[in-house]
Amino acid sequence: MAFHEEYKAQILSKSNLPEHVAIIMDGNGRWARSRGLPRTVGHEHGVKAVKKIVQAAGDINLPLLTLYTFSTENWKRPKSEVSAIMKLLYKTTRRELNELLENNVRLITTGDIEALAPSRRDILKDAIARTANNTGLTLNLALNYSGRLEILRAVRNIVKDVAQNKVKADDIDDAVFTRYLQTNGLPDPDLLIRTSGERRISNFLLWQMAYTEIFVTDVLWPDFDEDDFFRAIIDFQGRERRFGKIKTTGSSKGS
Ligand code: IPE
Ligand code: IPE
Ligand code: MG
Numbered sequence: 001m002a003f004h005e006e007y008k009a010q011i012l013s014k015s016n017l018p019e020h021v022a023i024i025m026d027g028n029g030r031w032a033r034s035r036g037l038p039r040t041v042g043h044e045h046g047v048k049a050v051k052k053i054v055q056a057a058g059d060i061n062l063p064l065l066t067l068y069t070f071s072t073e074n075w076k077r078p079k080s081e082v083s084a085i086m087k088l089l090y091k092t093t094r095r096e097l098n099e100l101l102e103n104n105v106r107l108i109t110t111g112d113i114e115a116l117a118p119s120r121r122d123i124l125k126d127a128i129a130r131t132a133n134n135t136g137l138t139l140n141l142a143l144n145y146s147g148r149l150e151i152l153r154a155v156r157n158i159v160k161d162v163a164q165n166k167v168k169a170d171d172i173d174d175a176v177f178t179r180y181l182q183t184n185g186l187p188d189p190d191l192l193i194r195t196s197g198e199r200r201i202s203n204f205l206l207w208q209m210a211y212t213e214i215f216v217t218d219v220l221w222p223d224f225d226e227d228d229f230f231r232a233i234i235d236f237q238g239r240e241r242r243f244g245k246i247k248t249t250g251s252s253k254g255s
Helices: 004-012 028-033 039-059 072-076 079-102 118-130 147-163 174-179 226-237
Strands: 020-024 064-071 106-110 138-145 191-194 213-216
Touching (some): 004 226, 028 039, 039 226, 064 072, 079 118, 191 226
Parallel strands (some): 020 064, 064 138
16 A cells, blocks of 8 residues: 555655755665566666656655666676666666656766766766756766765865865865865765665765765665655654764753
């Protein structure tokens, strides 16, 4: 039975909606294997889950959804699987562009998309350009992404800028560093969801997740639906985020 209308109302009745939800969409391969199907069929069904969750995110007025779509380490998979994933990405972007436009979704990416095959990259860039003025959900695809590489690149660029006197070494603080990251301008994730039961970060948004709330579910990504998504949000809304401080009661001054 679908609970999503009830869940949606419950979420919207509260004020502490996350601003940014990031998802490690994991378990496509296992989903397929458990059905005796090739891994690529799992990825195809994973796309269906993406469609559902993008819609659900829009329904609760979520400002930003980041989906871990392809990591730099994923290139190490068999060539046939990598090319099936890339094909799926490009086909889906083309096929869903109108839907993104109708739903006022703005598409952006984080990661090195310049390294993708030019034909595919251009389809993505076209979708990014055509949705750039949309004001609803921002859908951020982490694509050819590595958290460590992102940090290393930031360091290299800072070092260059210091050498050229564009920035002073002593002025490099949290805010300055953040501007050198690929996520420059985006808020840090409030909530990370990982499907398929794995309890690890897998090189995702390492800097940005310093204080992110983590929600792990055993559901495999192709089975992840609106109800699962809304349950994760409701769970988040019930948490107390302290950011290293202590719970604020009457007097907020410590001794
Ligand atoms: C996630 O599912 C999709 C990508 C990493 C592209 P997996 O393909 O990792 O599925 P499992 O973890 O092998 O089940
Ligand atoms: C993380 O999943 C990457 C994506 C979901 C795109 P992986 O399946 O690649 O991660 P590990 O290998 O289980 O850590
Ligand atoms: Mg996996």
